[in-house]
Amino acid sequence: MATAGNAPLWRELQGLGLLQAHGGWLLAITLGGMVAAALFALLSLATWRPLLKPLIAVLLFVSALGAYYMWTFHIVIDGAMATNTLQTDWREVKGLLTWRLVLVLLLGAALPTWLLWRVPLLHRPWRQQAWRNALGTFAGLAAVIALVLLSFQPLASTMRNHKEIRYLLNPLNALWATGQAAFAGRHVQRELLPVGRDAKLLAAGGKPRMLVLVLGETGRSGNFGINGYDRDTTPELARADVASFRNAWSCGTSTAASVPCMFSPLGRDAFLARERDTEDLLDVLQHAGLAVLWIDNQPGGCKGVCDRVPNVNTSQLKDPLLCPDGECRDEILLAGLDDRVASLPAERRRNGVVLVMHQMGSHGPAYAQRTPAAFKRFLPECTSNHLPDCEPATLRNAYDNTIAYTDHVLGATIRWLQQRADYDTAMLYVADHGESLGENNLYLHGLPYALAPDVQKHVPWITWLSPGFEQASGVATSCLRRNAQVHVTHDALFHSVLGLMQVGTSAYRRPLDAYAGCQQH
Incomplete structure (x- = not known):
């Protein structure tokens, strides 16, 4: 998850010229290590027989999905994106499905999950396991802090000048965004404040509008x-x-x-x-x-x-x-x-x-499905849901047909x-x-x-x-x-x-x- 699952992050660092800069590879190792250590700390909390394998499986699928969509569409994952995902219905999801996504999920999530399920877990008395879990969480958090201190200057500069990087740390971005979507809005009291209760029509006579x-x-x-x-x-x-x-x-x-x-x-x-x-x-x-x-x-x-x-x-x-x-x-x-x-x-x-x-x-991305045949005046048009497959001109045609x-x-x-x-x-x-x-x-x-x-x-x-x-x-x-x-x-x-x-x-x-x-x- 911290390495292959963060391919969009490495691509972004490369595109920004940060990997080629002095200390660039130290920055990459630090970011990858921070993701791995944070995941280790999180999973240590759940290292109980009924929880551990299901949680790792969920994280593998979240990581594979996030990597695919960030890589394909150059999006980032934040609270607003998580809200959009939670409010998406099946027909919108269907428009995003491609054979590449299926392949990524098979190789990046299903296969490692199958291998994971074949690994036996040792059972320990609950007090001993609780201490091991606490020690693992502490060790993971300590590793995160150590890595930050090791590369503080390039890390701080990168995060300050390229804020999008924080939204590419997969799958931590999805976990944080989901938490934001689920809990951040709870500070908003749901009882509605009244507005415009004194409203009245000013126009007198004539036709209604x-x-x-x-x-x-x-x-x-x-x-x-x-x-x-x-x-x-x-x-x-x-x-x-x-x-x-x-x-x-x-x-x-x-x-x-x-x-x-x-x-x-x-x-x-x-x-x-x-x-x-x-x-x-x-x-x-x-x-x-x-x-x-x-x-x-x-x-x-x-x-x-x-x-x-x-x-x-x-x-x-x-x-x-x-x-x-x-x-x-x-x-x-x-x-x-x-x-x-x-x-x-x-x-x-x-x-x-x-x-x-x-x-x-x-x-989008299925722009071609939004228009009847009679209004496809700009051809040829992109018909793929995997937009990077499309020539820019055909993608423009498909979108312009929706405007027409x-x-x-x-x-x-x-x-x-x-x-x-x-x-x-x-x-x-x-x-x-x-x-x-x-x-x-x-x-x-x-x-x-x-x-x-x-x-x-x-x-x-x-x-x-x-x-x-x-x-x-x-x-x-x-x-x-x-x-x-x-x-x-x-x-x-x-x-x-x-x-x-x-x-x-x-x-x-x-x-x-x-x-x-x-x-x-």
Whole structure:
């Protein structure tokens, strides 16, 4: 585990030039020795007949899995990655399975586990075993301390200048991250703090408003044609007279991190430091008397955001056209939408409607599975789940096809809204995070925010307003286009939606409303 299981660590040290530097091999021996000694200390605690072999087997499989994914996708393993893993469903896991992974698990975990199980364990009286266990743990920890002191200067410099190294120490990284995911959040009290209980609608008279908030998945701002991309990936949006903020940034680099944060009133910094969870944007909209519905096409769901509002998950539907091979295309979000709206309370619908549609979007690595054949306009495309196998051009094609299909879904959403004559309508599309497509040998997403490249954080934010909505709200699309380069973040989503829906509350902050600068009255 400390040697072959840390192949991604040795590769990173080599790539950074640290192995070639003076004392480089001492640094490598120190890191490998620290991992081995720490594992020895940990296993010494569990050196009891019923525990030892199962625990070693689990660590072997964790080590093999971690080594494979860190090596293949150049990811690191931290608390956020562990949270994502724990919240992943079988269909997402299936998209990551390859024959290489099976081979790694067979050679790196199954074979040594089989050999391990053939080794007899000596049974000792429990008092004697307890002393041996304590001595082993002490010896392991002493070895860790000795190795740190032996190579303190290069070790301290490396950890200070290359923080990603700490997330590559396999399998200690997975153990630490799992502990973080399981226990670190317990400082957050689960009883919700109320937010916006004083919310009320400010608009009087006229038509009620209907907003469709499309929550995109894994959207790279730079791959949208309307944002200046060299490919026309968004022809329907270009024809629909939309405005796009080209300088928008996410709250996190994964769905589990971003979605609860972007719907929170706290903003990223306060959200990460919170001691209590709060009600979110959807709660405040309901407090104001609006009809709210969350429609989800992701098996992983809404990450708790929609728990207190009407919600439905479309990912398990059996539509023969929109759900081939057990996965529903994002057009399923629009199927039967009139009936879904009609089922909401009439007294709330008369005040206005907010629909949130959570896409499957561009979820990787199986990008080719996200798009119907009719939208594969960029060919040939990568069809492998082992992304390093793909030529960069084919990987780009596969991802761009997902954006082209998202463009179609958004265009269809706008056309549906244009037919809602009883409402002043609008659409807002914001992605939860971006994606790496092989730049600097990085793939997928989920790197720690401070280490993640911009492509994992720079997201699209696109707005369409009907003429009636523009007139009623005073927000002009032409003004939004002039402000295309204004810096906005997910911190603004809570306040921007309240502003668009004319919800007055003490929780609203006008300086954080991305649309306030274009409001004429």
